[in-house]
Amino acid sequence: MIKHIRLSENFFFKQLFDRVSCTYSYLLADTETKEAILVDPVIDLAERDAKIIGNLGLKLKYSINTHMHADHITGTGVLKKLLPGSQSVISTASQALADKHVAHGDILEFGNHKMEVRSTPGHTNGCVTYVCHEQGIAFTGDTLLIRGCGRTDFQEGNPEILYDSVHNHIFSLPDNFRLFPAHDYNGILDTTVLEEKKFNPRLTKTKEEFVEIMNNLNLAYPAQIDKALPANKVCGLYNLPPEMEEKYKSVLKP
Amino acid sequence: MIKHIRLSENFFFKQLFDRVSCTYSYLLADTETKEAILVDPVIDLAERDAKIIGNLGLKLKYSINTHMHADHITGTGVLKKLLPGSQSVISTASQALADKHVAHGDILEFGNHKMEVRSTPGHTNGCVTYVCHEQGIAFTGDTLLIRGCGRTDFQEGNPEILYDSVHNHIFSLPDNFRLFPAHDYNGILDTTVLEEKKFNPRLTKTKEEFVEIMNNLNLAYPAQIDKALPANKVCGLYNLPPEMEEKYKSVLKP
Numbered sequence: 001m002i003k004h005i006r007l008s009e010n011f012f013f014k015q016l017f018d019r020v021s022c023t024y025s026y027l028l029a030d031t032e033t034k035e036a037i038l039v040d041p042v043i044d045l046a047e048r049d050a051k052i053i054g055n056l057g058l059k060l061k062y063s064i065n066t067h068m069h070a071d072h073i074t075g076t077g078v079l080k081k082l083l084p085g086s087q088s089v090i091s092t093a094s095q096a097l098a099d100k101h102v103a104h105g106d107i108l109e110f111g112n113h114k115m116e117v118r119s120t121p122g123h124t125n126g127c128v129t130y131v132c133h134e135q136g137i138a139f140t141g142d143t144l145l146i147r148g149c150g151r152t153d154f155q156e157g158n159p160e161i162l163y164d165s166v167h168n169h170i171f172s173l174p175d176n177f178r179l180f181p182a183h184d185y186n187g188i189l190d191t192t193v194l195e196e197k198k199f200n201p202r203l204t205k206t207k208e209e210f211v212e213i214m215n216n217l218n219l220a221y222p223a224q225i226d227k228a229l230p231a232n233k234v235c236g237l238y239n240l241p242p243e244m245e246e247k248y249k250s251v252l253k254p
Numbered sequence: 255m256i257k258h259i260r261l262s263e264n265f266f267f268k269q270l271f272d273r274v275s276c277t278y279s280y281l282l283a284d285t286e287t288k289e290a291i292l293v294d295p296v297i298d299l300a301e302r303d304a305k306i307i308g309n310l311g312l313k314l315k316y317s318i319n320t321h322m323h324a325d326h327i328t329g330t331g332v333l334k335k336l337l338p339g340s341q342s343v344i345s346t347a348s349q350a351l352a353d354k355h356v357a358h359g360d361i362l363e364f365g366n367h368k369m370e371v372r373s374t375p376g377h378t379n380g381c382v383t384y385v386c387h388e389q390g391i392a393f394t395g396d397t398l399l400i401r402g403c404g405r406t407d408f409q410e411g412n413p414e415i416l417y418d419s420v421h422n423h424i425f426s427l428p429d430n431f432r433l434f435p436a437h438d439y440n441g442i443l444d445t446t447v448l449e450e451k452k453f454n455p456r457l458t459k460t461k462e463e464f465v466e467i468m469n470n471l472n473l474a475y476p477a478q479i480d481k482a483l484p485a486n487k488v489c490g491l492y493n494l495p496p497e498m499e500e501k502y503k504s505v506l507k508p
Contacts (some may be wrong), residue, residue, distance in 0.1 A: 001285050001311050006260050017441035019273060031255045046438060057255050107408035146342055186302060191445075199309055 004137025030111020041075030066141025094126025122162020123150030259390025284365020295329030320395025348380025375405030376416020
């Protein structure tokens, strides 16, 4: 049986969940400097997240998007208001507005810890996977899900590109790296490179078979996409749907 | 900031979630001997759990209940059928049928790892908390929830007893022990002894104030209790509600 890499003593890690969109958010921190980052926060839970960060005595440096989500509005806009001094982050290729843009090969630092940016397009052009090599963990967004993967039938979806992203930039990580996706709908919280290389029902196929599977999923049009994309193009800072404008008016005031 | 104790290199840990009842289940294993235990499985997800255990190459020794749940049917009955050789476990004080009964001070072993049983009644008489001292983790069932606690207004609920259980047997653990409850409804996955000692809105009060709070919650009658208790009295092995009998007939045949 494969052994996980142990987290460093000064590395704090906390996974969080949104029951509505089944999104996972990840709070990472340096326990010595208290500098923290939050991956894929959800707007409806930004207050929960800010409270936890406060309770733990952490200082949020970056709130980070793995990509421009289509199923929920990111919490990165509200969080930079709730926790002044923090910055929103997204990839340059996403073409979304943010305080900081990242591209393949960039390194994000928080305290003494580092996170590498890997461009893993296919679900969207701007999808990235974030890798903390020393901790043996990676955040795969919607590129690779547990025993699944992100859709390739909207935004800039492309199954061939997604297949290559997973095989070249995620499956090439060590087998015992733990992978944390942006979503899971079955109550499973994490997986490993080895598990997905052995058991992923789609990505263990040949590229041709994979493309065939992805092109024949016949999924419904994403319910939240028309509300989520305009807001996520600005990292949830404005362009909220009308029913949310009022709620966040005081927080997001210019 | 408090530092978590690091998990031993040969200790495997995986948290799982049931979106319907918001129940957390916990898979623990010795990575060398492959012996595993599963805390608080849910019947509807027993097949998911058995598949994960199989994928990981683990051998389930015990499927364990923290108490006789009132909100869902335990998966321990189905799991002992799906994974022959495994045994169901619950406390003697719960008065439920199981392969193995535990009481305060007992030690459950899996591979080279140990888990201590602490009697923590108050939500029910049979509630226990399981503690893995070497790993700095404890499974608190419904006794202590994240910034909350289990109800004390049905079954054998008693707020004074619950208050003493938490203060004497959970808050007495080291501050940096991570606590994993049976449920959370806000997408938070774990907490620590220190966090709950500082921020639990109920259990930071005096015992008198706590009793007053608990006696005035005016909660609705639990929706699933009349279906869950008869089945959970036999660890989910039979006495299933009629609509589930058919589904599990072939698995649970005598």
